[in-house]
Amino acid sequence: MNTFGNFFRITSFGESHGTALGVIIDGCPPQIELSESDIQHDLDRRAPGQSTMTTPRKESDTCQILSGVFKGKTTGTPITIVVYNENQKSADYEHIKDIFRPSHADFSYEKKYGIRDYRGGGRASARETVARVMAGAVAKKILQKYIGTEIYGFTRGIGTEIFSAVDKNFIEKNPLRMADPSHATEQEKRIEQLKKEGDSIGGVVEIRAENVAIGLGSPVFGKLEALLAAAVMSVPGTKAFEIGEGFGLCTKIGSDANDPWQCEEKKFHTVRNANGGILGGISTGEHIWFRVGIKATSSIGKSQKTADKQGIETDVQISGRHDPILLPRAVPVLEAMTALVLVDQWMWHQAQCGN
Amino acid sequence: MNTFGNFFRITSFGESHGTALGVIIDGCPPQIELSESDIQHDLDRRAPGQSTMTTPRKESDTCQILSGVFKGKTTGTPITIVVYNENQKSADYEHIKDIFRPSHADFSYEKKYGIRDYRGGGRASARETVARVMAGAVAKKILQKYIGTEIYGFTRGIGTEIFSAVDKNFIEKNPLRMADPSHATEQEKRIEQLKKEGDSIGGVVEIRAENVAIGLGSPVFGKLEALLAAAVMSVPGTKAFEIGEGFGLCTKIGSDANDPWQCEEKKFHTVRNANGGILGGISTGEHIWFRVGIKATSSIGKSQKTADKQGIETDVQISGRHDPILLPRAVPVLEAMTALVLVDQWMWHQAQCGN
Amino acid sequence: MNTFGNFFRITSFGESHGTALGVIIDGCPPQIELSESDIQHDLDRRAPGQSTMTTPRKESDTCQILSGVFKGKTTGTPITIVVYNENQKSADYEHIKDIFRPSHADFSYEKKYGIRDYRGGGRASARETVARVMAGAVAKKILQKYIGTEIYGFTRGIGTEIFSAVDKNFIEKNPLRMADPSHATEQEKRIEQLKKEGDSIGGVVEIRAENVAIGLGSPVFGKLEALLAAAVMSVPGTKAFEIGEGFGLCTKIGSDANDPWQCEEKKFHTVRNANGGILGGISTGEHIWFRVGIKATSSIGKSQKTADKQGIETDVQISGRHDPILLPRAVPVLEAMTALVLVDQWMWHQAQCGN
């Protein structure tokens, strides 16, 4: 459904070209200072038109808090935050309304519901992630305030290339949100070239959470990596998830894969943090880190063959200019999803083990 | 928590060496023929001692239905299925009760709860998957009855090797549950050698679901791949998940990655099924397929260095003989989790779109 | 929390004097014709200023659909409906911000959250029921379309008087929503007198649902009367609930209380429908009927003694003119809650038993 989380529970609503997109946060702790400006920063990081690397569609994406905040503080009641859509024209999409675009949600929505809002992808549009980023901004603020947790992400790989250096301070200084300064310029050129050709490319985003509370997540179905995987794989365009060393860890023999505990200055840690800060589904207090595979934007400028509703082969060329790469704008979305999971689990931990 | 699913909702309970392990299925449709023998088959596929590839611990793992079935049929009320543990001795585990074993859940449970059942891993033990397999057997039966869906899995890779051939009929005929007959013997030898050395190895399992209903899953947070990822990543030892072509798809440029629709004999399908039978989070009716990275068994016979509760470095050697490879026994568990997701989403689809 | 229902799931948000009040409906079946005019009717029935019997506060309470409807039909995605508040001034409430008004939520909100929006009751205001009525209008439409269920309510008693006659057609023709024409005029006079005195009064509302599907509700915790009781007792001002003959039934001996089954023209029914259309927690297909005790409006014009935050005794006189009786405006709210329960349970019944 459209609700995520059990304690810090968000409900997302809205379509790409409907009246408004928004989110309700239910269960937020009271007395937290909150205003639109706390949210707008991450919203701008997600917004289109930040650079030539992203779609030039210009929407101001200005958020408004409709409820749950009184005199600048949360009251413990539902916080509703909306962004009104400026573009609601459907005319731009009439020509594709009977076509099943390759690797889009057109076919499955049509068959499931018997009706779909075909304007800009409707509910399937990545524009829905506006809701997640807004809620995530509140979650980040809570984690920062109560635990000191910091969450950030970056473009770890593009196409078949994986970049090895991680300069945290460089990430927000380049349009691709890469963390490896030595490859940024070359990759920007590559993406601009793809864009000219009406093409796109996928890659790998890495997310890290530092200063995480010990004890988040729970045994069996509520394992923290399971919650993170669900969070991540619910973001449009994601195709793969690996926690810590992930698939690489699975190629090893046990005596190499195992990661022994050490204790230095009364602080426990493992040698490699190979399991990404989680063991037995529960956070160890070490940094959480995971990687996410994101495919190339499905909306490309090149003409493609596909089938229409009648099953007849047809050519489709998608008008409008889209992102040649989803990754930089996906970073704040994945950060938001991570924050939502962590704050939700922190609240649960307080409830069960806090006394 | 310990509940999975919203409509076909299962709750798992029990520890490795407690009195009993079991599962409650709430929401099961009525009037389905069900007896212990329907469940025992998959339970035997998961059981230890099937071959030299698996741990020789001998438990009969015989299931018993305690409620919800009357005169051989489900009644629509909760179905409780248990397996009583034969081995509840704690003496075998006293020597490790103060040690944080490498890559086990010891540390995180200890810190979260301040108490843990250290006998055989307690609640963190892979033995808990008995509950999932029992519930999954019921889910499979429902999917088979109402939709004709068939779910199977196999060992796709071991260590760094990925096997290419898929002979569905071979899977249950070899102890490693490989689908590639040409590599099975060599791999068995390899695993037996590792076992002799007191070591273990990881790999990749592939799961497939054939004859899937169209329309399962939902937009945004309930995307089918997100639900499957959560299901899979909740299984002990899993470190990575990829749907369809997964990470491989993410290396491609859009014009190569996109997978056009075709219609043949009034049936729609995509050229490659690159997205694993799901688009926009909703099943397309094509086969669902995904891969799961499973790490080497953490419990190895070799002596390892690690820290104890006091933070003092110590050597640990895990007594008892464990699986040198988790994959063959993980296959029925991953099948079960897949079935649970599909039946749950099918019920939701009936509720929302069934009229 | 602020979510109600499991399948047809609504989330309510907003404060009395905040920017907007609204509701998200998640899980609504697709392809149902829906526009603001379908919702506005019940919203007007709930609105203040309908007569001298209700508070004269004039808000137009015009609803707007923000998402989930495309070309006049539901799409299966979240339907968001809002009403923007016209009056957001807080100055009117400064004088009571430090006073715990008698029988209001002031004290408990203050102690729970350490902060509260004191403007017009904030989240505790009965104005929140706008959200319920809007969602209920959609639920009613679904019940009407698929099952033919009709839900209506009326003022069964005022003060110590219970009115015996039930003329369904009279209800919407009198400002008190009484069903007994012979007592309506006398009661209107009585209420107007109370109003002049700055006082208020309580009473009993009766709700009926006709043409109910058989099989709604479930054993144990999901009993239909339990769900209805929770729905009803969540409405501001409600103090008591009884299903069918209720407390009266409990005064009887078993041989009088029992209500035998009869079958006429192949239709089963009980002699008295004493249990209100529900047996064992599951609907029998007979009319559902229950009664709800609603207390006198706590906001009265008379001066009252109470304590302020410091614990000092103080006089409080509540400015603004309030309803002398809550019942007529509570009727559409209780109808809405009933519709929400029934449609939710109908969807669950389809999921579990629909194949």
Place this chain on the structure above:
Amino acid sequence: MNTFGNFFRITSFGESHGTALGVIIDGCPPQIELSESDIQHDLDRRAPGQSTMTTPRKESDTCQILSGVFKGKTTGTPITIVVYNENQKSADYEHIKDIFRPSHADFSYEKKYGIRDYRGGGRASARETVARVMAGAVAKKILQKYIGTEIYGFTRGIGTEIFSAVDKNFIEKNPLRMADPSHATEQEKRIEQLKKEGDSIGGVVEIRAENVAIGLGSPVFGKLEALLAAAVMSVPGTKAFEIGEGFGLCTKIGSDANDPWQCEEKKFHTVRNANGGILGGISTGEHIWFRVGIKATSSIGKSQKTADKQGIETDVQISGRHDPILLPRAVPVLEAMTALVLVDQWMWHQAQCGN
């Protein structure tokens, strides 16, 4: 469904004459001392055969903990508690399997599921409350430990009579669990007479919770009285619920109904506690009190007319000897449900407002 609570979440299973009845408690805080003897006390208070006032069916109802407790303490993992049924014979019920008994669940189960376990009421049997009492015993222990809350109930009325005196210490000393010593003997005689006649009677139970935490419950749908109403109305035989002065409060005019705040020795309280310890849906810290209408046992010895499955009128006489009055055995069940609500809401309060 069969799950109750969100944080302290219990799942009930089992039929009256199945193999076992039981409950899983998920979310229980760790490190609480717990053994079967903590549970057995309330189980015995619920058990049949305590006196001539209750059914003589003799089952030992001995509970067994299957999981979640290690070395005498809870571990934070699911606690499973079962009672094995000693009587599983179905022969005793063959003669009523095609009859819809008056005021029983036979008809609605039959129509909903198309199948029902007719042995002793199956899942509809009041015997299911064994599960609730066991879970409630754990909840009571937690409330006692962390807050000092004490919950007790008693028979407030029988038939049309309401008893005014409340001697807390007398309750467990008389088989009817009355709190008014001056009427106990006369009522015992009355019930014994009814029993001889093969008849039964209903009445009113009152539940009180003393030393309640402030801030339990939440605005809108999670109002504490709504949660209590749902809890109470899910117990077999309940027909009505009123919080505090209930229906009586609703007969009053506002200036009489309102209950002003006072502050004595820095402690806030209201003059009458008319609203039963809850305002705006949130506990005030005053005693919570409510009343529950419970109907006469439907199973009576007298011959009754009713219809069978074919719709043919038939006489039914229910063999086996049943309780002439449900109230005394319902008391521990209603206490348990109250404890479950309070501990669940206390955990939620810790999660949201505990920092």
